[in-house]
Amino acid sequence: MTQTIKTDICVIGAGSGGLSVAAGAVQMGAQVVLLEGGKMGGDCLNYGCVPSKALIAAASQAHAMTSGAALGVAPAAPDVDYAAAMDHVRRAIETIAPVDSQERFEGLGVRVIREWGRFISDREVQAGPYVIRARRFVVATGSAPLVPPIPGLDTVPYLTNETLFDLRERPDHLLIIGGGPIGIEMAQAHRRLGCAVTVIEGDKALGRDDPEAAALVLGKLRDEGVRIVEGAQAEKVTGGDGITVETGQGAFTGSHLLVAVGRKVNTDGLDLHKAGVKTDRGVVVGDDLRSSNRRIYAVGDAAGRQQFTHVAGYHAGVVVRALALGLPARAKDAHLPRATYTDPELAQVGLTEAEARTEYGGRLEVVRAEYAENDRAIATGRTTGFVKVMVVGGRPVGATIVGAEAGDLAATWSLVIANKLKMSAVSAMVAPYPTLAELNKRAAGAYFSPKLFDNPTVKRVVGLVQRLLP
Numbered sequence: 001m002t003q004t005i006k007t008d009i010c011v012i013g014a015g016s017g018g019l020s021v022a023a024g025a026v027q028m029g030a031q032v033v034l035l036e037g038g039k040m041g042g043d044c045l046n047y048g049c050v051p052s053k054a055l056i057a058a059a060s061q062a063h064a065m066t067s068g069a070a071l072g073v074a075p076a077a078p079d080v081d082y083a084a085a086m087d088h089v090r091r092a093i094e095t096i097a098p099v100d101s102q103e104r105f106e107g108l109g110v111r112v113i114r115e116w117g118r119f120i121s122d123r124e125v126q127a128g129p130y131v132i133r134a135r136r137f138v139v140a141t142g143s144a145p146l147v148p149p150i151p152g153l154d155t156v157p158y159l160t161n162e163t164l165f166d167l168r169e170r171p172d173h174l175l176i177i178g179g180g181p182i183g184i185e186m187a188q189a190h191r192r193l194g195c196a197v198t199v200i201e202g203d204k205a206l207g208r209d210d211p212e213a214a215a216l217v218l219g220k221l222r223d224e225g226v227r228i229v230e231g232a233q234a235e236k237v238t239g240g241d242g243i244t245v246e247t248g249q250g251a252f253t254g255s256h257l258l259v260a261v262g263r264k265v266n267t268d269g270l271d272l273h274k275a276g277v278k279t280d281r282g283v284v285v286g287d288d289l290r291s292s293n294r295r296i297y298a299v300g301d302a303a304g305r306q307q308f309t310h311v312a313g314y315h316a317g318v319v320v321r322a323l324a325l326g327l328p329a330r331a332k333d334a335h336l337p338r339a340t341y342t343d344p345e346l347a348q349v350g351l352t353e354a355e356a357r358t359e360y361g362g363r364l365e366v367v368r369a370e371y372a373e374n375d376r377a378i379a380t381g382r383t384t385g386f387v388k389v390m391v392v393g394g395r396p397v398g399a400t401i402v403g404a405e406a407g408d409l410a411a412t413w414s415l416v417i418a419n420k421l422k423m424s425a426v427s428a429m430v431a432p433y434p435t436l437a438e439l440n441k442r443a444a445g446a447y448f449s450p451k452l453f454d455n456p457t458v459k460r461v462v463g464l465v466q467r468l469l470p
C-alpha cells in the first residue's frame with residue numbers, strides 16, 4: 001500500500017552531493033528525506049575516488065621499490081599480490097563507509113529510504129511504496145560510465161569503473177579505451193602493479209589539460225612502459241584469443257578491456273519530464289542550481305557541470321544556503337580545482353593558459369616556478385614539474401601545477417581566486433622551509449621580481465634613499 005510522506009526537502013541520491021545536502025539541511029533544522037537506490041556513498045566511495053586512489057597507493061608502493069637507485073637504494077623487483085592490493089582497496093572503502101552510512105544519517109535525523117525515486121508530478125516522487133511530497137527536491141543522482149556503441153563491445157567481457165575494482169587476478173595486458181583522468185590514472189597504476197597496459201585514445205590524452213603539463217605526465221607513463229596511442233578512435237571490438245580493439249591506427253589485443261570514455265548523467269528512470277525539468281547533458285540548471293521547475297535543484301554530476309566530488313560538495317553548500325535559509329546563492333566556477341592523481345600529479349584551478357589568453361588576450365601575464373629549483377623537490381628527488389600562474393591586473397585567474405603533490409599545492413590558488421586576492425597575498429605568505437609549498441610563493445615572486453628588480457624608477461628611488469640614509 002502506498003504511504004505518503006510530507007517533508008521540507010527530498011534529496012534523490014546519497015553520493016557526495018546528496019549526502020552533503022542532507023547533512024547540512026537537517027542540521028540546520030529542516031525535515032529531510034534521502035532516497036538511495038544503490039549503495040550509500042555513491043560513486044566516489046564505492047567505484048570512483050576512494051578505490052582508485054587506494055589502488056594508486058598500492059601501485060606507488062610497488063614503484064618506489066624499483067625507483068630508489070638515485071637515492072642510493074638498490075632497486076628490488078616488487079612481488080605484487082594483486083588480490084591483496086584489491087583487499088587494501090576494499091578496506092579503504094569499508095573504513096570510510098560508516099561516515100556515509102544509513103545509520104549515521106538516521107542519527108542526524110534524516111529519513112533514509114533505500115529505494116529508487118522517480119517523479120510522478122511536479123511536487124511528488126515515488127520511491128518503492130512511498131510517495132514523497134516535498135517543498136523542495138534536490139536531484140543528486142550522479143553519473144554512470146558511458147558505454148559507447150562501438151560494434152562488438154557487447155560481445156566481450158569489458159570492465160568499467162564499476163567492475164574494475166572487483167578483479168582479483170592481475171590482468172596480463174589491460175587495454176583501456178579513453179585517455180581521460182580515469183584511463184590515465186588506471187593505466188599508470190596497473191603498469192606499476194605489473195600489467196602490460198595500452199591506452200587507446202581517439203583524440204589527445206588528457207586533452208582538457210594544459211598541453212605542456214599533460215605532456216610531462218604522458219611522458220612519464222610512456223617511460224614506465226605504458227603504451228599510449230593517440231588519434232586512435234576505437235571502431236570495433238572483437239573477442240576470441242584475448243580482446244582486440246580496432247582503430248584507424250591499427251588493432252590492439254589484450255587480456256582485459258577497461259572502457260573509460262566519459263560519463264552519462266543518471267537521469268533515465270527519474271521521469272523528470274513529469275516534473276517539468278529540462279535536461280541536456282544533465283539537469284539544466286542556472287548558477288543558482290535550480291532547474292526549469294523552481295522547486296527542483298540539481299547538484300554534483302547530475303548538474304552537468306564539472307564532475308568532481310569537491311564540486312558536488314560545493315554545490316551542496318550553495319543549495320543548502322538557498323533551501324534552509326531562503327538566501328540567494330550562486331555556484332561559481334572560477335576557483336574550482338581539479339587534480340589527476342598520476343605521478344607526477346596534474347592540477348588545475350580556474351583557467352588554463354590557453355583559456356586565459358582567449359579571455360584576456362594581451363592583458364594576460366604568465367609566471368612560473370620550476371620544481372627543479374625548489375630545495376625540497378631536489379632533496380627528495382622529485383624535480384619534474386612546474387607551477388604556472390595566469391595573472392590579470394595583479395590577480396590570478398588560473399593556475400596549472402604538474403609535479404609532486406600538485407593537488408595539495410593547487411588549494412592555495414583556489415583560496416586566492418575564491419577570495420579575489422592579489423598575487424601580493426601569496427607573496428606575503430611565508431611557507432615553511434623546505435616545502436613544495438614554497439613553489440607557490442616563488443611563482444608569486446616571479447610576478448613581482450621584474451617589477452622590482454628590472455625597474456629603473458625603483459633603482460633611482462633606492463639610490464636616492466641610500467644617499468639620504470644616515
Ligand SMILES: Cc1cc2nc3c(=O)[nH]c(=O)nc-3n(C[C@H](O)[C@H](O)[C@H](O)COP(=O)(O)OP(=O)(O)OC[C@H]3O[C@@H](n4cnc5c(N)ncnc54)[C@H](O)[C@@H]3O)c2cc1C
Binds near residue numbers: 041048140311
Ligand atoms: C574512477 C573514478 C575516479 C574518480 N576520482 C575522483 C577524484 O579523485 N576526485 C574527485 O573529486 N572526483 C573523482 N571522481 C568523480 C566523483 O566520483 C564524482 O564527481 C562524484 O561521485 C559525484 O558525486 P554525486 O553526488 O554527484 O554523484 P554520485 O556519487 O554518483 O552519487 C549519486 C547517487 O545517486 C544514486 N541514485 C541515482 N539515481 C537514483 C534514483 N533515481 N533514486 C535514488 N538514488 C539514485 C546512485 O545510486 C548514487 O549512489 C572519480 C570518478 C570515477 C568514476
Ligand SMILES: NC(=O)c1ccc[n+]([C@@H]2O[C@H](COP(=O)([O-])OP(=O)(O)OC[C@H]3O[C@@H](n4cnc5c(N)ncnc54)[C@H](O)[C@@H]3O)[C@@H](O)[C@H]2O)c1
Binds near residue numbers: 148204205
Ligand atoms: N582525479 C580525478 O578527480 C578524477 C579521476 C577520474 C575521473 N574523474 C571524473 O570522471 C570524469 C570522467 O572521466 P573519463 O576519463 O571517463 O572521461 P573523459 O571524458 O575525461 O575522457 C574520456 C576520453 O575518452 C576518449 N574517447 C571517447 N570515445 C572514444 C573512443 N571510441 N575511442 C577512443 N577514445 C575515446 C575521449 O577523447 C576522452 O579523451 C572526469 O571528467 C572527471 O570529472 C575525476
